[in-house]
Amino acid sequence: MFPNRIKTLTTERQPDPILWNALKQGDRRAFAELYERYYRILYNYGYKLLPDAALVEDAIQDLFVDLWRIQQNLAEAESVKFYLFRSLRRKIHRLSEKENRFLSVDQAAFPFLTDTTPEHQFTAGEQEQQLTQQLAHALKQLPDRQSEVVTLRFYENFKTAEIAAIMGITDKSVRNTLHKAMTHLRENARYLAPFLGLLLLLLS
DSSP: OOOSOOOOOOSSOOOHHHHHHHHHTTOHHHHHHHHHHHHHHHHHHHHHHOOOHHHHHHHHHHHHHHHHHTGGGOOOOSOHHHHHHHHHHHHHHHHHHHTTOOOOOOGGGOOOOOTTSGGGGTOOGGGHHHHHHHHHHHHTTSOHHHHHHHIIIIISOOOHHHHHHHHTOOHHHHHHHHHHHHHHHHHHOGGGHHHHHHHHHHHO
């Protein structure tokens, strides 16, 4: 129903809440802008959960079809990104059940480190590329759930409560899983110890 890319119809980038409210009023331009803005990051996240391009694309299409269909009944969204991530995860889960598939993070497909992700917090200059490659390699060694929590927390900047709602687990489970992931990385990737030690301190 939708192309992978939709030409942006607004000349200025509008904040998510404004687009969301406009969508609730039936604004097609706001709908198209939200789709354009979130398609790629939703696809990347969905593909990490289940590496099936067709299924992930179907889930995203279904999600936006639902948004348009129930536009007038949409609740206020404090975070549009959170709403979309949580909804997509649920749709992928339902679709995967129909296909007798299981949600699991595809470690080989983790595009964690891009120009817009927080790897710049870990290093700078000539050492950046080497360190980010090492980090990506270390993340591949994590169990699926730990990988997903790390992704949502540090690369998508969701709060603990939001991660819990997205994944359908408790806040405590999120904190414990994240702590285990950081501990695992610190023990098995000693070159990251200075940075992970700080993160563990903040999580304690």
